Amino acid sequence: MTAGISDESFRAMFEPHRRPITRHCYRMLGSLEDAEELTQEVLLRAWQRRDDVREQSATRAWLYQIATNACLDQLKVRRRRTLPHLAAPISVAMKLGPPTDESVWLEPAPDTLLAWDADAGQRPDEQISLHESIGIAFIAALQSLSPKQRAALLLVDVLGWTPQETAAVLETSVASVNSLLQRARSSVDARREALASRAVSSSDEAQLRRFIAAWQRGDLDTFAALLAEDALLSMPPQPEWFSGRETIRRFFAFAWSAVPGERRLLPLRANGGLAVAIYHRPPGPNAVFQAGAITLLTFRGEHISHIVRFGLPKLFARFGLPTELASDSPDFARETH
Numbered sequence: 001m002t003a004g005i006s007d008e009s010f011r012a013m014f015e016p017h018r019r020p021i022t023r024h025c026y027r028m029l030g031s032l033e034d035a036e037e038l039t040q041e042v043l044l045r046a047w048q049r050r051d052d053v054r055e056q057s058a059t060r061a062w063l064y065q066i067a068t069n070a071c072l073d074q075l076k077v078r079r080r081r082t083l084p085h086l087a088a089p090i091s092v093a094m095k096l097g098p099p100t101d102e103s104v105w106l107e108p109a110p111d112t113l114l115a116w117d118a119d120a121g122q123r124p125d126e127q128i129s130l131h132e133s134i135g136i137a138f139i140a141a142l143q144s145l146s147p148k149q150r151a152a153l154l155l156v157d158v159l160g161w162t163p164q165e166t167a168a169v170l171e172t173s174v175a176s177v178n179s180l181l182q183r184a185r186s187s188v189d190a191r192r193e194a195l196a197s198r199a200v201s202s203s204d205e206a207q208l209r210r211f212i213a214a215w216q217r218g219d220l221d222t223f224a225a226l227l228a229e230d231a232l233l234s235m236p237p238q239p240e241w242f243s244g245r246e247t248i249r250r251f252f253a254f255a256w257s258a259v260p261g262e263r264r265l266l267p268l269r270a271n272g273g274l275a276v277a278i279y280h281r282p283p284g285p286n287a288v289f290q291a292g293a294i295t296l297l298t299f300r301g302e303h304i305s306h307i308v309r310f311g312l313p314k315l316f317a318r319f320g321l322p323t324e325l326a327s328d329s330p331d332f333a334r335e336t337h
Contacts, residue, residue: 010050013059014043021067023114027133027154028071030081030143032109032318038074042067064159065169068151075147081106083140083308084234084241091240094254099311105236106140108294108310110319111269128157128188131199136271136296136308141188149184152177157185200274204299208274211297211304212265215278218256224249228303235293235309248307264289268319270296277321278309291316291323 021042025035045066083106114134132138133154142150148170155161155169156177163177170177207226214222227245234241242248261282268275275296279289291313298306316323 010047014046014063017060017063019113021063023134024064024067024154024159025071026109026113027139027142027158028068028147028150029074029078030106030139031103032107032113034074034078038067038070042070045070061161061165064155068155068169072147072151075150079103081143083136084236084239085232085243086140086144088239088241090243094251096235096238096240099237100239102237102312105310106136106143107312108136108270108275108296108308108315109134111272114272128153130158131272133158134272136273137191137298137306138188139271141191145184145187146180148172149180149187152180153184153188156181200269201299203302204274207299207302207304208267208276208297212267212276215263215265218263220249220253220256223252226304228300228305231304232306233309234307235311237311261287262289263292264325266321268294270294270319273298277316277319279325289325291321294319 018039022032022035022039025038025042026032029035029038042063046063049066081104087104111134128138142153145153151170152166155166156163161169163174163181167174167177170180210222211226213219214226224245227248229245230243231245231248232241232243233248233251242251259280259282261280264279264281265276266279268277273296275294277294278292280292281287281289293309293311293313294315295310296306296308297304298308313323
């Protein structure tokens with residue numbers, strides 16, 4: 001890269017890397033909003049240091065280095081994000097309290113961002129599969145690590161960097177990187193079964209259609225039958241979470257009666273798995289469907305093992321969805337496809 005490069009040339013060089021850099025920042029930070037903001041900061045830092053790279057072929061590694069250090073800077077002052085079932089005691093009362101600060105919780109991300117075709121360069125002995133590395137459970141596990149453990153694990157076991165290359169980014173020794181990796185892998189391996197993520201199957205898609213139909217009919221029995229016996233329900237920004245098929249059934253019996261009206265669900269892909277956007281229309285002649293929640297579903301065999309309901313209407317825009325829909329909206333046709 002030479003001095004005096006134009007804005008247009010710089011953008012052309014950077015743009016192919018925007019999505020993978022955003023994805024890397026998302027894994028580090030657990031928030032898509034934060035990741036997108038930081039990617040802009042990476043662009044600014046890259047522009048200011050554009051003479052540091054002499055060959056275009058080195059651009060990718062250089063940008064990851066800037067992004068990793070930018071994330072580490074952010075993590076010095078930002079709270080660690082998590083999910084309710086990892087942070088709070090299990091709930092026993094059906095009544096929900098006030099929501100907590102949104103910055104405490106992880107955020108989901110659409111698969112259009114997380115597709116991994118641009119994450120080239122993985123070693124044959126990769127430790128973390130690319131599919132697992134975008135799952136919400138893995139993103140949550142990353143947040144339990146120290147920032148430098150997080151960075152080392154992502155650079156070596158997801159992106160395929162060598163410990164030597166990683167040591168240069170983290171400004172430490174190879175021995176220190178290997179120590180960080182050992183502790184990070186131990187923590188992740190301890191939760192490997194819970195983190196397991198697989199490609200969506202036709203059986204999962206059939207179960208999703210049943211889930212959508214049951215919710216839109218308000219059919220609690222069919223909905224409950226789709227759940228695993230030990231299913232979990234968490235609902236950020238609510239701190240409450242519930243465990244067990246019958247407990248979750250009782251909660252939704254309470255919730256649906258407490259908030260009457262119609263519900264419509266649109267199928268989505270998020271964090272490498274199936275999800276739905278839930279709209280609610282209260283009773284009334286002029287009411288419209290309002291954005292309610294982006295809900296991620298984890299499948300185990302023929303059942304749903306985990307429901308994570310992100311009750312944050314602002315997330316709809318990130319999935320390309322409106323916050324309001326008329327009852328005759330053609331968007332609802334997507335629910336049967």
